[in-house]
Amino acid sequence: MTKSSLSSYDLLFQQFDSHTTLLTPNRRLSAYLHQVFKDRQREQPSSCWSTPDILPLTSWLERLWQQSVCQTFKPAPTLLSASQTDTVWETILKHDKENEALLQLSETADMAQSAWRLIKEWQLNFKDASFLTTPDTAAMQRWATHFTQTCHEKQWLDAACLPERLAEKMLSGDIHLPEKILLTGFTELPPQHQQLFSRCREMGTTVTSVNQTLPHSNHRRLNLADQESEILTLARWAKATLTQHPEASIGCVIQTLDKTRDRVWQIFSEVFETTDSRLFNMTAGKSLSRYPLIHTALVLLNLHQRSLSTQTVSYLLSSPFIGEAEQEQMARSMLDHHIRKTNINQIDLSEPNDAIKTYCPKLAKRLQDFFICLHQTDSLQSFQAWAKTFHDCLTLLGFPGERSLNSAEYQTVEQWLTLLNELMTLDHVAGAVNFKQALHHLNKLAAKRSFQPKTPDAPVQVLGLLEAAALPFDYLWVTGMDDMSWPEQARPNPFIPKRLQRDLNMPHGSAERELAFCQQLTAQFKQSAPHVIFSHTDKQDELALEASALILDLPTQRLMDLALPPFQSINDIVYDSKQLESLLDNTVPISVTDSKTPGGVNLLKLQALCPFKAFAESRLHAKALHAPLPGLRPKDRGNTLHKCLELLWNTLQDQATLLQMEDETLNQLIERCILNALAEETPPHHLNTHYLMLEKSRLHQLLSRWLALEKKRPAFKVLANEAAIQYTLGHLTLSVKIDRIDEIDSGKKLIIDYKSGKNNQLHHWFGARPEEPQLPFYALTDTHQVAGITYAQVHTANCVFKGISQETLDIDGIKPLSDVNMAESLSWPEQLTAWKTVLTHLSDQIYQGVADVDPKDPGQTCTHCHLKSLCRINEAFP
Incomplete structure (x- = not known):
C-alpha cells in the first residue's frame, strides 16, 4: 500500500481511538481500512495493537441487535435473514387472492421487498391514501399490511425495520453505544439512518462524517x-x-x-x-448458480422431473462433477452421440434404458440409487429434511466427482454446503414443502447469492x-x-x-x-x-x-x-506463429484390405467437394454431432418418404395397375404404406399423437400429388426398388442402393433417385468435380441398358422430374442429353465414358489417400462445414 493511499485517510485515523467505531457502507471499504490501520501501526514503535472496530453499517446494526436483544426485547423477536424475508414476501404474494393472474411471482416479490426497504428507509406511511392511486401501489399497500401483521403475530423482525426498532430501544439505555462513531464512504444516508444517528447523539455518542482527502488530483x-x-x-x-x-x-x-x-x-x-490473481483481481462476484459446480448440482437435482431435455442430459454426460466421470468419459461421449443420433428430445432417466446400461453401467447404477432414494422420501418434508435429501441424493450420484478440486472449486463446494444450511433456516418461516418447492427455493438462493473465490490482494x-x-x-x-x-x-x-x-x-x-x-x-x-x-x-x-x-x-x-506498449491478442499471436513450422501431410493411402471402402457413392461426392472433407469423414470418422430437433429431422422425413414410395411400388409394380386402381383403394394403400413407413423409420416413443396425425396428412397429400404425376408418364413398370449393387471404379468397390429402376416402353431402363428437397440441379452432375455424382455413378452400372437418369423431386412446393436421357422420353422435366448445355455436345455413350473417367479419377484419389484442403468452392463448400477447426482453412487467408 503506497504512501498516498495511506495519507488519504490521515484525518480519519487521527480521530480514531479504542472507544471509536468506524462504519462504512460496504465490506470492501471496511476490509481496506483494516489494512490501512495495520500498515499505519507497523510504522509505529509498538509491535502489537488492538483490532480496530471497523465494520459495515449493516453488520454494526446486527451486532447491536445480538448484544442487546435478550435484555431489551421481551419476548425477543426473531431477526429474519435475507433469505427468510424473501420467503415471507413470496408466500404473501402467493396467497394474495387478487394476484391469481401474476405470472412472475418470485420477481414481483423481489420488487415488492425492494419497495418495502425504500418505504422504511425513507419513512413513508404505506397506509397513506396516495398508495391507492394505481393498482400496483394499492397491491403494495395490501402486501405491506399483510407483512407487518404477519411479523407482529410471529414475533419476527426484518432488517428493513431494524434501525427504527433499535432507535426506539436506545432510550432505555440497554443498548451499549460507543463513545464515538465515525462515518466514511457514505454518499448519502436515508432518513431512517439519519434518525438512528440522531438518537445516538441524544444518548451522548459523538457521530462524525469523515471522508478521504487528496490535496492534488x-x-x-x-x-x-x-x-x-x-x-x-x-x-x-x-x-x-x-x-x-x-x-x-x-x-x-x-x-x-x-x-x-x-x-x-x-x-x-x-x-x-x-489468470494469476496476484496481478489483477476482479471484485465483482457472480451468482452461485453460474458456477459450473453449483449449476451441475442444481441440474442433477432436477432429475426428479424424470423427463429431461437431450441438451440437459448431454450437459450432465460431459460434466466432471459426477461419479466415475473420468473412468466412463469415452463411454459417456458415445452415449451422448447415440442419444443425438436417435433424435430423442426428452429422456426419462428414472428407468435407465438399455443404451445407458450398455454404454455407462456405473452411471446407470448411480441413477438407479438416486431414484430409489427419492422414492423412499416423503412427499412433504421440512426444509431441513430436504437439505439432507438433496445432499444424500448428490452423494449417490458421486457429486462433486473424484478428481482433485482446485482452490476456487473447493471454495465453491463450501459455498454449496453453506447454501444447504441456509435452506434449513427457512423452516422458521415456512411449513412442509414438496421436492419441487424446496428445489425452487434452493435455486433462488443460489441465484441471489453472489460469490467470488478468495484470492490474494492484487x-x-x-x-x-x-x-x-x-x-x-x-x-x-x-x-x-x-x-x-x-x-x-x-x-x-x-x-x-x-x-x-x-x-x-x-x-x-x-x-x-x-x-x-x-x-x-x-x-x-x-x-x-x-x-x-x-x-x-x-x-x-x-x-x-x-x-x-x-x-x-x-x-x-x-x-x-x-504511450501504451503494443498489444497482440492471442489469436494474432497464434496466427503470426503459423510460419514457425510447416508440415504438409496430404496423402494417406488405403491399404489393400480396405479396398472395399464403406460409404458408397457419398465418398465420391465428398472427394469432389473437398479431398480433406472426404478423408476426415470417411477415414477419421470426424462427423458432426447431431442436434436433436422436435419432430422429424429433414433426413428422417426423407427416409420416411423413401420408404413410403418403396412400399407403394412394391405393391403397384407398374403404371397400369396404378391407372386401374380406384381412388378409394389407392388412398387406402397410401395410408397403409405411410403407417408402415412411420413405424419402421421412427422410434415409437419419438412422436406424439397429434404430430403423427399431421405428418400422416402431409405425406398423404404429397404422395397423392406424386402419383398423379406418375399417371401422366408413358407406360412403365418398376423393375427394382432399393436395388443393392456393387460396382468397381479403379481400385475401389462401392456398394450402393438405387432408389428405383423403371423399364420404359423402349425396353431400356430409367434410373430414379428420390429427393425430398428442392435444390436439385442438373449441372451438379457435370465437370471434373461433380457435386452430385450419385446418378452418373448409377448410370455406369449398366451402360448398355440405361436410357436416362432423373431426380424424382417429391416436394410440397413442386413435384417434378429433373433428369437427362439418351433420347426424348416424353416425360416432363427429363431432357435429351443434346439439349443440355453442360454436356458439351457429347453423345450418350461419350457422356457415360466422360463420367467414368471423372469418377474413376476421384476413386483413385480416395484410394491413394489424397487429402488436400482444397474445397471446390470455399464460399459454398465451407459455409456449413463442421471441420474448419480440423483443416484450419481459415489460416490460409490473412
Whole structure:
C-alpha cells in the first residue's frame, strides 16, 4: 500500500481511538481500512495493537441487535435473514387472492421487498391514501399490511425495520453505544439512518462524517470507439501503469461489470498474459448458480422431473462433477452421440434404458440409487429434511466427482454446503414443502447469492461503480461516462407512488435525483486518486454517443499520449506463429484390405467437394454431432418418404395397375404404406399423437400429388426398388442402393433417385468435380441398358422430374442429353465414358489417400462445414 493511499485517510485515523467505531457502507471499504490501520501501526514503535472496530453499517446494526436483544426485547423477536424475508414476501404474494393472474411471482416479490426497504428507509406511511392511486401501489399497500401483521403475530423482525426498532430501544439505555462513531464512504444516508444517528447523539455518542482527502488530483477524459476497445485499452493501461509503478494501487472501474464480467475477465487475462490473481483481481462476484459446480448440482437435482431435455442430459454426460466421470468419459461421449443420433428430445432417466446400461453401467447404477432414494422420501418434508435429501441424493450420484478440486472449486463446494444450511433456516418461516418447492427455493438462493473465490490482494483492482466509491488509489480509470449512461435514467419503483419518490428525492425516483447522485459520485471519484481518467465510447451498437455533461469540463486525454506498449491478442499471436513450422501431410493411402471402402457413392461426392472433407469423414470418422430437433429431422422425413414410395411400388409394380386402381383403394394403400413407413423409420416413443396425425396428412397429400404425376408418364413398370449393387471404379468397390429402376416402353431402363428437397440441379452432375455424382455413378452400372437418369423431386412446393436421357422420353422435366448445355455436345455413350473417367479419377484419389484442403468452392463448400477447426482453412487467408 503506497504512501498516498495511506495519507488519504490521515484525518480519519487521527480521530480514531479504542472507544471509536468506524462504519462504512460496504465490506470492501471496511476490509481496506483494516489494512490501512495495520500498515499505519507497523510504522509505529509498538509491535502489537488492538483490532480496530471497523465494520459495515449493516453488520454494526446486527451486532447491536445480538448484544442487546435478550435484555431489551421481551419476548425477543426473531431477526429474519435475507433469505427468510424473501420467503415471507413470496408466500404473501402467493396467497394474495387478487394476484391469481401474476405470472412472475418470485420477481414481483423481489420488487415488492425492494419497495418495502425504500418505504422504511425513507419513512413513508404505506397506509397513506396516495398508495391507492394505481393498482400496483394499492397491491403494495395490501402486501405491506399483510407483512407487518404477519411479523407482529410471529414475533419476527426484518432488517428493513431494524434501525427504527433499535432507535426506539436506545432510550432505555440497554443498548451499549460507543463513545464515538465515525462515518466514511457514505454518499448519502436515508432518513431512517439519519434518525438512528440522531438518537445516538441524544444518548451522548459523538457521530462524525469523515471522508478521504487528496490535496492534488489530475483529471482527464478520453473517448474510445466502443466498449470492447474501451475495456481493452483500460487493461493495457493498467498493465503499463503497473510495469512503471510496481508499488502503485490501480483501480479499474467498469460501470457495466455485472453484465460484462466474463468478457472483462477474458480481456484482462489476455492482456496480462495470465489468470494469476496476484496481478489483477476482479471484485465483482457472480451468482452461485453460474458456477459450473453449483449449476451441475442444481441440474442433477432436477432429475426428479424424470423427463429431461437431450441438451440437459448431454450437459450432465460431459460434466466432471459426477461419479466415475473420468473412468466412463469415452463411454459417456458415445452415449451422448447415440442419444443425438436417435433424435430423442426428452429422456426419462428414472428407468435407465438399455443404451445407458450398455454404454455407462456405473452411471446407470448411480441413477438407479438416486431414484430409489427419492422414492423412499416423503412427499412433504421440512426444509431441513430436504437439505439432507438433496445432499444424500448428490452423494449417490458421486457429486462433486473424484478428481482433485482446485482452490476456487473447493471454495465453491463450501459455498454449496453453506447454501444447504441456509435452506434449513427457512423452516422458521415456512411449513412442509414438496421436492419441487424446496428445489425452487434452493435455486433462488443460489441465484441471489453472489460469490467470488478468495484470492490474494492484487495491485490492480477491477470494480463496479458503487463498490469503488470512497476507495483510494494511486491511479484510477472510470469507464462508461457517456451521455446515455451517466447520469443513469430514472427507474422509479412501480410499487411506490411516483410523486412521493420525486418529492422526497428517493433513489432512482427522478431525473433530477439521478443527476445529483451522479454529480456527487463523480466528485468522489475525482478525489479517489492523484491521477484519474474518465472514458466514454463513441457508440453503442448503432447509437452514437457523446461524453457525459458531468465530465465535459475535464481536459481531453489523447490515446497516443498514454504511450501504451503494443498489444497482440492471442489469436494474432497464434496466427503470426503459423510460419514457425510447416508440415504438409496430404496423402494417406488405403491399404489393400480396405479396398472395399464403406460409404458408397457419398465418398465420391465428398472427394469432389473437398479431398480433406472426404478423408476426415470417411477415414477419421470426424462427423458432426447431431442436434436433436422436435419432430422429424429433414433426413428422417426423407427416409420416411423413401420408404413410403418403396412400399407403394412394391405393391403397384407398374403404371397400369396404378391407372386401374380406384381412388378409394389407392388412398387406402397410401395410408397403409405411410403407417408402415412411420413405424419402421421412427422410434415409437419419438412422436406424439397429434404430430403423427399431421405428418400422416402431409405425406398423404404429397404422395397423392406424386402419383398423379406418375399417371401422366408413358407406360412403365418398376423393375427394382432399393436395388443393392456393387460396382468397381479403379481400385475401389462401392456398394450402393438405387432408389428405383423403371423399364420404359423402349425396353431400356430409367434410373430414379428420390429427393425430398428442392435444390436439385442438373449441372451438379457435370465437370471434373461433380457435386452430385450419385446418378452418373448409377448410370455406369449398366451402360448398355440405361436410357436416362432423373431426380424424382417429391416436394410440397413442386413435384417434378429433373433428369437427362439418351433420347426424348416424353416425360416432363427429363431432357435429351443434346439439349443440355453442360454436356458439351457429347453423345450418350461419350457422356457415360466422360463420367467414368471423372469418377474413376476421384476413386483413385480416395484410394491413394489424397487429402488436400482444397474445397471446390470455399464460399459454398465451407459455409456449413463442421471441420474448419480440423483443416484450419481459415489460416490460409490473412
